[in-house]
Amino acid sequence: MRKQWQYVLVIGTIAGFVLGVFLWIMERNTGEKVYTLLLNVDFIPFLRNRTSIILEWFFHLMIAWMITWFYLKLSQRKMYLALLVGFVAGLTYLPLTIIAVQSTPAVNDGMAILYWFIGHGTFGISLYYLERFFR
Numbered sequence: 001m002r003k004q005w006q007y008v009l010v011i012g013t014i015a016g017f018v019l020g021v022f023l024w025i026m027e028r029n030t031g032e033k034v035y036t037l038l039l040n041v042d043f044i045p046f047l048r049n050r051t052s053i054i055l056e057w058f059f060h061l062m063i064a065w066m067i068t069w070f071y072l073k074l075s076q077r078k079m080y081l082a083l084l085v086g087f088v089a090g091l092t093y094l095p096l097t098i099i100a101v102q103s104t105p106a107v108n109d110g111m112a113i114l115y116w117f118i119g120h121g122t123f124g125i126s127l128y129y130l131e132r133f134f135r
Contacts, residue, residue, distance in 0.1 A: 007134060008069045015126035016064030019119050020057070026115040033104050034115045043099040063089075064123070071127050079128050086124025090117040 020038060027035035039056035071077070071085050093116045097107050105112030 004072070007131075008065055008072060011072070011127060011130040011134060012065040012068030013061055014130055015068065015123050016061045018126045019064070019123040020060060022119045022122055023115065026119070030111065030115070032109065032112040032115055034112050034119065036102070037093075037096055037100065037104040037112075037116070038119075040096065040100050040102060040104060042101040043096075067123075068127060071124075072131065077128065077131055079125070082124040082128035083121055084124070085127065086120040086122070087117070089123065090120035093117075 020035070023035040023038050027033060039053070039060055041051055041056055041059050067085060067089055071082065074081055093113055094107060097104050
């Protein structure tokens, strides 16, 4: 059990950083607010205007750890399942853009949606290859 949580923390952290860095690069190079959306927690009332980049990254990594745990629990750790996990995580685009208080991409911003799904697909692929590497 202990070793499983170590895998979750290591794999989830690395895959979460891959996603975060990808979206940071996309936002920096294109101006699409996808990295801002990824780390956005302003819709949580008690956190509004009280967050730091470290706290935002911690919340992002907590979600990455939960997704990683779910993925590692699947009996068959196949590439298509990793991509499916990434795709399902990517579906958060719509609700997150709707509930965001600060400026994030529009609900119908095609390029932001594309970057978001590519990033989350990359997250899923990272899960697959990191799990294989650490196995």
